[in-house]
Amino acid sequence: MDPQLLALCVLGGALLLLVLRVPIAYCLGLAACVGLLLFFSWRPGAEADLARGLAPTLSIVGSTAFGFVHNYPLSMIPLFVGLGHVAYQARITTDLFDALQVWTARLPGGLAIASVLGCGGFSAITGSSVACASAMGRIAVPEMLRHGYRPTLATGSVAAGGTLGSLIPPSLLFVIYAIFTDQSVKNLFLAGILPGLLSLAGFVATILIWVRLQPAAAPRAGQGGSGEAWAEAPHFTAEQRLAALGKLWPVVALLLVIVGGIYLGIFTPTEAAAVSLAMAIAIGVLRGNLTRAGMKEALSVTARQTAMIFVIAMGAKLFVSFISLTRVTPAALEWLQGTGADPALVILGVVVFYLLIGMVLDSIGILVLTLPFMVPLVEGYGFDLVWFGVVVIKLLEVGLITPPIGLNVFVIKACSPSGIPLEQIFRGVAAFLVLDLLVLAAILLVPEISLWLPSLAR
Amino acid sequence: MDPIRAAGSPGLDEPGRHTLLERAGVRVAGLALVLLCLIVTLNVVTRALWHAVIPDDILLVSELMLLVILGPLALVTAEREHIAVTVFTARAGAGARRLMACLAHLAGIAFFGFLLVAFWTLLAKSWRTGEYYDGLLGLPQWPGLALATAALAGVILRLVFLLVRDARA
Numbered sequence: 001m002d003p004q005l006l007a008l009c010v011l012g013g014a015l016l017l018l019v020l021r022v023p024i025a026y027c028l029g030l031a032a033c034v035g036l037l038l039f040f041s042w043r044p045g046a047e048a049d050l051a052r053g054l055a056p057t058l059s060i061v062g063s064t065a066f067g068f069v070h071n072y073p074l075s076m077i078p079l080f081v082g083l084g085h086v087a088y089q090a091r092i093t094t095d096l097f098d099a100l101q102v103w104t105a106r107l108p109g110g111l112a113i114a115s116v117l118g119c120g121g122f123s124a125i126t127g128s129s130v131a132c133a134s135a136m137g138r139i140a141v142p143e144m145l146r147h148g149y150r151p152t153l154a155t156g157s158v159a160a161g162g163t164l165g166s167l168i169p170p171s172l173l174f175v176i177y178a179i180f181t182d183q184s185v186k187n188l189f190l191a192g193i194l195p196g197l198l199s200l201a202g203f204v205a206t207i208l209i210w211v212r213l214q215p216a217a218a219p220r221a222g223q224g225g226s227g228e229a230w231a232e233a234p235h236f237t238a239e240q241r242l243a244a245l246g247k248l249w250p251v252v253a254l255l256l257v258i259v260g261g262i263y264l265g266i267f268t269p270t271e272a273a274a275v276s277l278a279m280a281i282a283i284g285v286l287r288g289n290l291t292r293a294g295m296k297e298a299l300s301v302t303a304r305q306t307a308m309i310f311v312i313a314m315g316a317k318l319f320v321s322f323i324s325l326t327r328v329t330p331a332a333l334e335w336l337q338g339t340g341a342d343p344a345l346v347i348l349g350v351v352v353f354y355l356l357i358g359m360v361l362d363s364i365g366i367l368v369l370t371l372p373f374m375v376p377l378v379e380g381y382g383f384d385l386v387w388f389g390v391v392v393i394k395l396l397e398v399g400l401i402t403p404p405i406g407l408n409v410f411v412i413k414a415c416s417p418s419g420i421p422l423e424q425i426f427r428g429v430a431a432f433l434v435l436d437l438l439v440l441a442a443i444l445l446v447p448e449i450s451l452w453l454p455s456l457a458r
Numbered sequence: 459m460d461p462i463r464a465a466g467s468p469g470l471d472e473p474g475r476h477t478l479l480e481r482a483g484v485r486v487a488g489l490a491l492v493l494l495c496l497i498v499t500l501n502v503v504t505r506a507l508w509h510a511v512i513p514d515d516i517l518l519v520s521e522l523m524l525l526v527i528l529g530p531l532a533l534v535t536a537e538r539e540h541i542a543v544t545v546f547t548a549r550a551g552a553g554a555r556r557l558m559a560c561l562a563h564l565a566g567i568a569f570f571g572f573l574l575v576a577f578w579t580l581l582a583k584s585w586r587t588g589e590y591y592d593g594l595l596g597l598p599q600w601p602g603l604a605l606a607t608a609a610l611a612g613v614i615l616r617l618v619f620l621l622v623r624d625a626r627a
Contacts, residue, residue, distance in 0.1 A: 021547050021558040022565045023540035029569040062576030069527045070602060072516040075498070078491050078526050267502065274498030281492075299488030307487070307530040308539055315569070360545045405545050 001042045007326035010035035014319070024365045029315030033061055035322040064321050068314050072270065074179070077127075077309060079273035080170045082302040083280055084126025087254070088135045089294035090284025095247040096121045097139050102236050102244035109211035109218040111147055112157040113204050115140035119161030120200040121248075124255045125276065126165055127172035128305075129363070129400055133162025133408040137415035150217040151420045153210060156428020159408045160203055160436070163397035166363065168196035170258055170273065173363055173396060176313060177389045180320065180371040184386075185269045186262050187454040191386050193259070194449050195394060198442065202435040210431055250283045263457055309364060316368030329376040336377065343381045347391075347444070350374065354392060358399020362407055366396060387443075390450040394443055398436050401429040479612065480533040487529030494522040514593040521602050528609035532616045535566070556624055563621035567614055574610045581607050 014031035018024065041053030068074070087093055100114035100121070107113055119136050126132055137158045144154035166173045169189035178185045211218045236244070257276045261267035267275060284290025323329065336346070357366055378388045400408040409425045416425075443449055501515045512518070534540065547558060581603040583589070590598045 017561075017565060018543050019546045020561055021542045021544055021555075022562040023542045025540055026562060026565040026569045029573070030565050033569060033572040058572075058576040058579050061572055062580045065573055066577065066580060066603070066606065069524055069606065070520045071523055072519045075494055075519050075523050075526075078523075079495060079498075082491055082495070271498055271502050274495045275502055277495045278499040281495075296488070299491060300484050302491060303484050303487035303526060303530040304534050304537075304539060306491075307527055307534045308541065310527045311531065311534075312541065361543055362541055365541060365543070 001038065001048075003039060003326040004328045004331055006035065006038055006042075007323055007328035010038075010322065024362075024368070025311040025315040027315070028312070028319040028368065032315065032318035032322045033057065036060055036318075036325070039322065039325055060321055061318060064318055065314050068317050069310060073185075073268075074175075074310075076170070076185070076270040076273040077172060077175055078302055078306040079270070079277050080127035080172060080175075081131070081305050081309075082298065083170075083254075083273065083277045084122075084128060084131045084135070085298035085302050086277060086280045086284060086290065086295070087122070087125050087250075088131075089298045090250075090280060090287070090290040092125070092250045092254075092280065092283065092289075093118070093122050093135045094139055096251050097136065097143075099244040099247040101143075102241055105236060107208070108215070109149075109153065109207040111140070111144045111149060112153055112207045112211075112218060115144065115158050116161035116200065116203045116207065119158065119164050120168060120196070121251050121255075123164040123168035123196065124259065125170075125251060125280070127170045127175070129163050129165035129397065130407055130411055132165030133159060133400075133411045134415060136162060137412045141412065141416045144218075145417060148219045150214075151416075151424050152428035153207070153217045154428075155409075155412045155416055155420060155425040156430075156432060157203070157207060159401050159406070159412045159425060159429050160206075160432030161200075162408045162411070163400045163436075164196055164200060164203075166393050166397050166400075167192045167199060167390070169193060169262070170269070171393065172309070173367060173393050174389065175269075176309075176364060176367050177371070177392065179313065180316070180368065181375050181385050181389065183389060186457070187386050188389050189259070189262060189269065190453040190457055191390050191450040192393065193453055195390055195439065195443050198449065199394075199397075199436065199439050202439055203432060206431050206435045250280070253283075254279060263453075265457075312364055312368060316372075319368070320372045323372045329373055332373070333377050333380040337380065343383070346377070346381055347383070350378070351391070351395065351440075351444070354395035355398060355402075358395060359402050360405055361399075362405070363396040363399065366399070367392070384447065384451060386454055387447045387450045391440070391443055394436075394440050398433065398440065401426075401433060401436075476533050476536040480536055480616070483529040483531070483609070483612070484533050487526045490522045490525035490529065494519050494526065497522075514591075514595045514597065517591050517593050517595070517597060521597070524602050524606050524609075528606055531609055532612040535613050535616050536620070538620075540566075556627055559624045560621055563617045563624065566617045567621070570610050570614050570617065574607065574614060577603060577607045577610060 010031050014027045017027040036057040037050065037053045040056045041048045041050045097114060097118040100117045101111060104110040104114045115136060118140060119132055122132050122136060140158050141154050145151065165171065169192050171192060174188040174192060175185055178188055254276050257279060258272045261272045262269055281290065375385065379385060400406055403426050406426065409422065409429060412425055413420065413422055497512060497515055497518055501512050504510045504512065581600060584599040584603055590596050
């Protein structure tokens with residue numbers, strides 16, 4: 001059997017299983033094992049012999065899978081996942097929101113801005129958008145609703161803000177992207193900073209414009225929804241503001257260790273992950289906020305999420321091994337280049353593809369399913385893989401808040417008081433989606449936004 | 459609340475019950491993560507202060523990673539927490555969903571079955587030849603492989619239980 005035809009058949013089988021609700025990890029892993037077995041069983045000019053194919057299949061499956069889980073650099077994944085959960089249990093996230101609330105109190109839509117800035121701050125110490133939305137959603141959404149904010153603004157701002165967790169380092173998606181593209185995690189982390197900050201600034205601007213156009217969306221204290229007298233906003237003294245600033249030190253310290261340590265070359269990303277987790281535990285214990293039960297819960301959730309992520313990535317790694325053997329992607333690239341397609345058109349096609357697939361698949365699934373095919377294509381057209389990584393992660397961020405499967409929207413729905421319909425949350429994120437697309441266009445048209453910081457660190 | 463679970467679980471809605479061993483796997487994974495974190499952090503500190511490193515730190519962390527990843531796998535499977543795409547079959551009836559859940563368990567058994575045989579082959583070889591990792595501690599390879607193989611066997615056993623339960627539901 002022609003290896004490329006075999007690859008297409010196996011891919012079709014995997015997609016069929018995927019549609020039939022078979023977990024992504026099983027689809028990819030099983031498709032890869034069966035594909036490898038068939039690949040080694042069929043030799044040109046000879047009869048198929050499954051017994052002959054079994055030994056090399058088991059050898060590749062065993063060494064690839066064991067090498068993937070018996071791995072030092074990848075320990076940064078559970079460490080960064082753990083950091084987010086420990087920071088939440090140690091009330092570092094709550095303090096962050098409380099402090100920002102004081103500083104943004106006099107701005108129109110101050111609580112929503114504090115929520116988005118809190119998401120940005122929490123993104124710098126956690127690698128997951130969903131964790132970010134979940135943590136901030138539990139704190140900020142009830143608070144905004146209590147102050148009479150419209151549910152669309154309250155939920156939309158946190159759902160959109162939560163997506164920053166994927167772009168601002170440390171980001172799990174960047175780590176997974178690095179695994180499948182052989183790129184430096186450090187460069188990818190640095191490349192995500194400016195686009196992340198640009199998105200953050202854009203989200204704040206969106207809230208300001210929203211509240212300017214519809215003041216009743218974010219009424220001030222004692223206003224009852226009219227929202228015209230901003231001067232009546234709660235007033236905090238200089239001492240209160242300074243005290244609030246003091247609450248930010250754990251986040252700043254963790255941020256310095258992660259971003260500063262990696263940028264200055266003091267730590268590898270794995271070391272930064274371990275040191276920051278150890279610091280978060282120490283801060284939580286010393287301040288008396290991290291209880292034994294909290295720590296147990298954080299570790300339990302971390303362990304389960306780690307297992308879930310790794311089993312998908314392991315299946316995908318096996319799938320990549322199979323796809324590489326069949327050489328289907330170089331053949332596809334050759335065909336595409338033969339059509340004389342313009343590189344800009346190719347990238348536009350890739351963007352549209354990710355926008356569409358982002359509506360129905362989750363981020364990790366999209367990454368592991370598409371990268372084996374996309375990376376050779378993008379590389380073949382001479383695009384920078386670090387820049388492409390930022391583009392893909394931004395697209396995945398958009399997918400987190402687009403219907404019908406906007407995972408962050410579901411998370412916010414779960415965190416919010418009952419009675420807020422899903423449609424209302426999707427309506428809330430619509431304004432932020434417009435901004436997201438503008439930032440995406442900027443990242444696409446000006447690659448320096450992504451590549452400037454990595455170029456400085458080299 | 460676990461954010462991933464908040465997004466909905468694949469397969470049938472009811473999570474499976476888990477055993478003491480499965481819960482122990484999660485606890486061991488949590489402890490292994492703390493230990494792993496301490497080893498890497500201590501290594502950074504000792505390197506900065508005394509230009510010394512913990513012997514075979516990379517190897518120790520890699521071995522602990524086996525516990526962190528594979529320890530909770532049976533419980534994650536029991537609770538149906540593996541991520542699946544549900545959008546295309548959201549309106550399927552109970553019978554169809556039961557069939558799809560059984561198909562998912564069968565696919566899982568086949569995938570982990572491949573892995574189990576592959577790991578068993580590696581384990582048998584390392585036991586036979588007495589292979590050990592290069593390093594100061596001279597750690598043998600078989601304990602890590604044995605742990606990984608046992609964890610996979612546990613996952614397959616759990617999947618078989620789920621399959622029988624869902625098939626009879």
